[in-house]
Amino acid sequence: MFKDSLHHNGWEHRDVHNLYGMLFHNSTARGVSHRTSKTLRPFVLSRSFYAGSQRVGAIWTGDNTAEWSHLEIATPMLLSNGIAGMAFSGADVGGFFGDPKADLMVRWYQAGAFYPFFRAHAHLDTHRREPWMLGEPYMGLIRNAIRLRYQLLPMWYTAFRDASVSGMPILRPQFVIFPDDTEGFDIDTQFYVGDSGLLVRPVTAQGATNADVYFADEEPYYDYFDYTLYKGHGYKKIEAGLEKTPVFIQGGHIVTRRDRIRRSSDLMKNDPFTFIIALNNKGDASGSIYLDDGESYEYEFGAYLLRRFSFSSKDKKFLSTDSHPVPSEAKNYLKTIEHLRIEKLIILGANEKLSRKNVKVSQDGRVWEAETSFEKGQNGKTNVLILRDPGVLISKDFVIDL
Numbered sequence: 001m002f003k004d005s006l007h008h009n010g011w012e013h014r015d016v017h018n019l020y021g022m023l024f025h026n027s028t029a030r031g032v033s034h035r036t037s038k039t040l041r042p043f044v045l046s047r048s049f050y051a052g053s054q055r056v057g058a059i060w061t062g063d064n065t066a067e068w069s070h071l072e073i074a075t076p077m078l079l080s081n082g083i084a085g086m087a088f089s090g091a092d093v094g095g096f097f098g099d100p101k102a103d104l105m106v107r108w109y110q111a112g113a114f115y116p117f118f119r120a121h122a123h124l125d126t127h128r129r130e131p132w133m134l135g136e137p138y139m140g141l142i143r144n145a146i147r148l149r150y151q152l153l154p155m156w157y158t159a160f161r162d163a164s165v166s167g168m169p170i171l172r173p174q175f176v177i178f179p180d181d182t183e184g185f186d187i188d189t190q191f192y193v194g195d196s197g198l199l200v201r202p203v204t205a206q207g208a209t210n211a212d213v214y215f216a217d218e219e220p221y222y223d224y225f226d227y228t229l230y231k232g233h234g235y236k237k238i239e240a241g242l243e244k245t246p247v248f249i250q251g252g253h254i255v256t257r258r259d260r261i262r263r264s265s266d267l268m269k270n271d272p273f274t275f276i277i278a279l280n281n282k283g284d285a286s287g288s289i290y291l292d293d294g295e296s297y298e299y300e301f302g303a304y305l306l307r308r309f310s311f312s313s314k315d316k317k318f319l320s321t322d323s324h325p326v327p328s329e330a331k332n333y334l335k336t337i338e339h340l341r342i343e344k345l346i347i348l349g350a351n352e353k354l355s356r357k358n359v360k361v362s363q364d365g366r367v368w369e370a371e372t373s374f375e376k377g378q379n380g381k382t383n384v385l386i387l388r389d390p391g392v393l394i395s396k397d398f399v400i401d402l
Contacts, residue, residue: 019050021046021048022052029042030056039297040295046059054085058090058116060090060117060119061089061090061091064095066094066099068104071107071111072204075189075191079188082116082169087160087163087171088170089115092119106145107203110202111203111245114247150268154291158288158290159195162194171192171193183214189204200247201247213235215230217233219280220250222249222382225244228381228382249276249348251349252280252286254275254276254277255275255276256275256289257274259343272343273341275309275344275346278349279347288308291337292305303332304330305324308320316401318400320396338395340394346384346385349383350374350383356402358370359402361392368391370391370400371387372386372388372402373386
């Protein structure tokens with residue numbers, strides 16, 4: 001607008017232009033909330049945002065194009081948004097304008113599965129690009145990426161909650177995790193997801209069959225998919241054909257997930273959990289999980305689960321403890337999830353001394369045994385100890401003595 005087109009009280013348009021999107025977003029979210037009698041959380045997406053927009057809804061990076069360069073730039077854009085406080089953001093998977101080739105679509109879905117806001121979106125005039133129209137192997141590879149996103153929803157929800165209470169970004173650049181490692185300051189091709197220890201390096205180059213991944217410390221890093229072990233500070237060239245995105249678990253962390261394949265997240269609410277326990281150099285690991293009803297504002301009154309998990313090599317015990325600041329406020333909610341259980345523990349980097357046939361499990365004053373299986377690592381893979389169906393409920397304290 002012309003500079004002499006003044007707003008109320010003499011404000012120039014340039015002073016208020018960027019506020020408009022945020023205020024529109026806010027008003028829409030309030031309107032949706034009012035329509036539901038303020039009992040359900042609104043979901044309102046905006047392309048226009050400003051400081052404060054993070055309080056009312058998700059955003060995306062705008063009208064990108066179906067080009068490899070736009071896939072490449074999406075990662076640093078989302079990292080920047082996160083550092084600026086806009087944690088719930090994403091980029092249009094496949095590109096808004098243009099017609100992507102099948103390989104670009106695969107790579108974009110693989111990257112998009114690790115955007116906080118994950119959505120495929122295209123202009124009305126583009127060609128149809130649903131995954132099932134691409135044929136194999138592309139359809140199957142995209143399916144795998146989407147399933148991975150759903151599998152890790154417990155981890156994502158915990159990361160979202162952490163961002164909402166601490167202001168820390170969901171996607172964390174190298175310098176956030178390792179503020180003393182100057183070599184990682186300018187790396188914007190990879191990131192960590194919350195406090196999960198999950199390191200992701202999207203492949204954004206056409207025809208790439210490998211990717212350079214930077215490991216900033218001497219802790220072990222375990223390939224998420226095949227448990228290959230990587231150690232040592234610096235860059236490593238990782239095989240990354242079209243079927244794979246380099247994803248690693250940093251030693252010392254516990255990743256929570258749900259492995260049942262469902263048609264929607266709503267159908268997963270009663271599914272059991274799997275824990276991946278990635279041991280560090282000391283043989284320890286820790287992590288947490290946050291759950292609430294996913295719809296209402298009851299969490300503001302303490303209706304949620306927040307638990308801390310830890311494994312210590314010293315006493316060889318896996319523990320679950322309550323981290324809720326006021327446990328009494330969670331009682332009614334916990335009754336609605338009292339059936340949720342852990343169906344599997346996968347311990348990466350396990351010492352052979354942990355390869356006992358049976359382990360002791362205790363919860364609620366009861367003690368029983370559960371069976372384990374031990375797989376010795378070969379061809380660069382780590383040792384894996386698997387404990388199937390330990391029979392413990394996720395909402396209560398327990399001890400698994402290995």
